[in-house]
Amino acid sequence: MAEQLTELADDRALLGRTSTAERVSDILRSRIAEGYFPPGTRLSEDGIGGALGVSRNTLREAFRLLTHERLLVHELNRGVFVRVLTVEDVEDIYRTRTLVECAVVRGLGEPPYALGALAAAVEEGQRAAHDHDWKALGTADIHFHRELVALAASERTDELMRSVFAELRLAFHVVDDPRRLHEPYLVRNRRLLRTLEAGDRQEAERMLETYLADSLERVVEVYRRRIGEDGTGAR
Template sequence: MVIDRAAERLRSQLVSGELLPGQRLSEVALSAGLGISRNSLREVFRLLTKEGLLRHLPNRGVFVAVPSMASIIDIYRVRRMVECQALAQAIAQHPARQAMREAVADQRRLAQAGRWQEVGTANMRFHQGVVALADSERLNALFDHLLVELRLAFGMLHDAEFLHAPYVEMNAAIFERFEAGDMARAAELMREYLTHSERAVLSAHARHMGEAGATSAAASAGRRSLSKK
């Protein structure tokens, strides 16, 4: 279906970081880029707004959603339940290990080249591989949606190297313990990883909201000044 395909392409743009939290979306540009009518694009907007990925503001337009602090905390709560448990109960011979191995190698290669946005994408592939260890299509689908929301949270931190660099070797250490059959340690390292990552994202959220508040206050002050003239 046209709308489903267009919605998936827009989700991919959110995951890749092409669209950033708070960004206003242009109907003209997106309908041309996706090759669909503006009426179909509005259906896509409605679908992704229902999923919490976009936000419609009356008389202003459609914007990429800015994740709330509560949603970030909830995302990491779910990640701990899913990823740590998937590792704890995994077997080292699981087919998902190949995807995990390739993601670790890609992260290291891309980090050496300074391609930090792509390091983040490879990082997500690693964690998709971890979830695949659970052999649950429902969990895979749930996690794919969580990753879109998570990438929106990542988008609030503008220094991609600062955001992704610490996790290259963390993922490698988790994978090393997984391949060695030490699932308890792999799950423990994953929990440490998620705690570290959650703190970084919540700090970015606090800074983002502080900057947005300062900008809004400055704009309001400017309008009041003009109204007095």
């Protein structure tokens, strides 16, 4: 936890003079999505509040917001913890991703598309793979899909998917071999980018639907092995 708090203190400047619960929840959501707080982590009010320089009431409101987003869970007399997902949670995350991401690609309109940020996410993943940093590769994969959703130019869609992608990171934490999970999708991300660069959104949608189905199957397989066939996800 000490390392996470040190990293979190770097975000304090982002609060500026508007240290609201919403801004705090944005920071914590981003940190969860980047893998700094694994599932089951107890979040210290004193530690996080001190790192960000916010009041206990502000932090508790931020916790409440993230609990509503299913990223945190409050346990009576124990505190607030980063949520441990169930198999059913993972399946629902991918169901949502398929509905939203495929719809974004389907609705792109006529090419060319603004793919600079998508290409940057592919390069980010390539660098992570070169450095054998598999956690960073997982983050780059999430960034790729976040930028894919951003092609819709819809703040509402971006907001919806921010918490979905943060939950996805919680699923990735359970994977015991992140290289085996993420590395094949770096190639698929590049192929999807090339297909969009060619302006073939129908083929891109088909590729994406297959991609997400394969990813779901792989993640669920790991979940069933790691947290039990009943999928309870209990700590």
